[in-house]
Amino acid sequence: MSTDVITLPGAQTTVEMRRPLVDTLHEWVTTVDHKKLGLMYILYALVFLLIGGVEATIMRIQLSAPHKDFVSPQVFNRMFTMHGTTMIFFVAMPLVFGLANYLVPLMIGTRDMAFPRLNAFSFWLSAFGGLLLYFSLIGANGLYGAGNAPDVGWFAYAPLTSHSFSVGHSTDFWTLSLLVSGFGSIGTAINIIVTILCLRCPGMKLGKMPLFVWLNLVMAGLVILAVSPLSAAQIMLSIDRYLGGHFFDTQAGGSAVIWMHFFWIFGHPEVYVLVIPAFAVACEVIPVFSRKAIFGYPVMVAATIAIAFIGMSVWAHHMFTVGMSSNANTFFVLSTMAVAVPTGIKIFNWLATMWGGKIDFKTPMLFCAGFLFQFLLAGLTGIMMSAAPFDWQLGNSYFVVAHFHYVIVGGILFCLFAAFYYWFPKMSGRMYNEPLGKLHFWLFLIGFHLTFDFMHIPGMLGMPRRIYTYEPGRGWDTWNLIVSIGVVFQAAGILVFAANLIWSYFRGKIAGNDPWDAWTLEWTTSSPPPAYNFAAIPSVKSRRPLWDLKHPEDPDWKYE
């Protein structure tokens, strides 16, 4: 297969010239190449993943037993604020954007994103957003209680963010960092949409795009719809804090509830912004390792669009305890339950894709199998909480914390791990170490279930979230200890993962163009792809151009 790739002059130097480090750095900082930017997104997210993980570990040590004194309440409150903000905005979002950036142009057979400079600009905005958040640790010195990091929670309910309750500058750093990275997200989203709509290779109609591309198109649309209100709310909050506005300042007649609406009209679609790209990964990995075409391609596209569409109308299910009218509560029950239908359809289609296949449980497929079970359970606990009265008990308890970690870790992160292992050979040119990959999977699976299965129980026994300590005698002690023990396994899994990536980058077997015998266009070019991606722009006749190439007697385009 590698002989098919024509090497242009200057693309690959056979004689390795040792360039000065500063030249390499300069090249990375000034690059507008979608692949380099994609990798930078991913590396930057992995660094923040470690930081967010340390913050989670600090919280779990503190909560491993009642009345523990590992950290002060002030530090604990900063930890959960920073953990949530970091994991959503500076781990999950950049990972999703990094994958989209790297893979979308390759999958649609083009040479770069539509706006390479906007792409670089968006990345650096997001990157500086993250730095701004963590600069609060040294820059936001304030009075006692003002803290040196935000401590208002990741959804920063008013009026805790007003000057009366948040002295000093920690909230300002939080606001500005989300505003800056939010503009980066919107820029990237526009870029992804334009790239997909305008730069597809000959023959690739919308209905012939790989599902990964379709789902990222939907994700990018959602980003624009979701991040804009968040940015607006951040500007309003800054006006409140510095220009005497009273949008959310309840002491001057402002509304705390308006902030909730603004935040959750961002916050809930944001869940789909993160989970749809995770679905996108599953839509590539599951067919390739089951050796079957995806089952029900048009239904998968329709279900994704339905999720995005309905997902825009469910935000107030985060507010069932706020005291909305019974009519409003009933509406949001219905819309929230309705999302379960297209989501269920997707699970069934993946199941049908595996059905009758020859499933090869390499590490990416293991993670996708874990994803299917865990996402099923996460969806079902979601249905429990969509029943508003049940949510009056479960909302804001550890049950909710367990539920959304099931979605974000058990669903999204498992798929992202699958993506790492699946595309690592393409990105680095080398295979990862398979036994280490499997060890990572099993360690992380055990840790995940110890932590997040058992976390549901204290929630049902009345333990609210965001408490830095708890009373003995509530029946929460044992469960919290088990939850904390799970962290050890998860951390071990992450260390194995990091070691695997680093070792394989230098010592892994050479991967070749197409190590998985896969079907989409990124596997036609060399690993890693040259700067121009394709020597000649490919043209396609079906959703699986490489299947057609490998099975000229039975090509897909005959059936689609």
Next chain:
Amino acid sequence: MQSTRNISAKLPLFKALAALLLLASSCLLAQSPTFSSPTNIFAPASTPAKSIFGLSLFVLVITGAIFVVVASLLAYAVVKFRKRKNDDSSEPAQVYGSNQVEIAWTVIPILIVVVLFMATARVIANVQKAAPDNAVHITVIGHQFWWEYQYPGLKVVTANELHVPVGYPTEIKLLSADTDHSFWVPRLAGKTDLIPNHPNVMWIDPQEPGLFLGQCAQYCGTQHAKMLLRVYVEPRTEFDHWIQQQSQPAQSSDTVSEGQRIFEATACVNCHAVAGTPARGRFGPDLTHLMSRHTIAAGIAENNHENLRLWVQDPSRLKPGSLMPAMGLNEHALNALTAYLETLR
């Protein structure tokens, strides 16, 4: 070489079995006493909590059934359609989809959603209705980091320990003096938030006497964790007696006049009220009948001499981040002040 391969091929199956065993044992563990809790949402003692409990069982059964069916199908696919060692390299049959099955797994979930939705809508209407006319009316005001309870019309103001009659409905109006809070006593009702400029109402009708615990369930600042709720549900006569006792002004006692003088001459009165004295502060808990309460500092410590003295001396020792400042009293003044507080019965 051949045998090691065999073992490693069976390993995932072993792990799956081990995982199943773990799951089963954790289910058994669920029956053990570690599962009992004074704040268990599955032990309701009041109509709203019971309605929710009924709905939650219904939802749990349906979602449980869905889980069993779909997870079994998934598990079957994972085991049955694994690549075998003796597989040739041929590709399996390519199936692109089927409209019939797509319609089936669209329609069935829609039917389930309709059923769940209707059951839920009924319970919403049942719980979110006005309390009966004979209800006791209470106003709860959330403060950083304690609860103020007012009994309008009964001239009672107290803090942190709520008293309600058993067998009668109680309508609770929820207000906030500062940030968002949430009133959650799981065995009596679901939680409802206390939001500034956004009055809320909920109701309970406890059906058994006793002490019901809960705590603030909406992050409200540094000491959100130590904003505990205690609801004393008592027979009507005891409740009426308690109301009668709480509506009295404080009894003055000459033996503690020095402590009273210190209380009224320092900043204490800026925040605390003692009915029948010049102390009329409203920022902190009403202390008129302080000693009738079992706990101090929003339920975090027993109300005894040592704790009370420690609290007055330096509240941040018990509750770092509490808004009550340390008054910097000397030993003598501290003892006198504590003695005065201990007469507020």
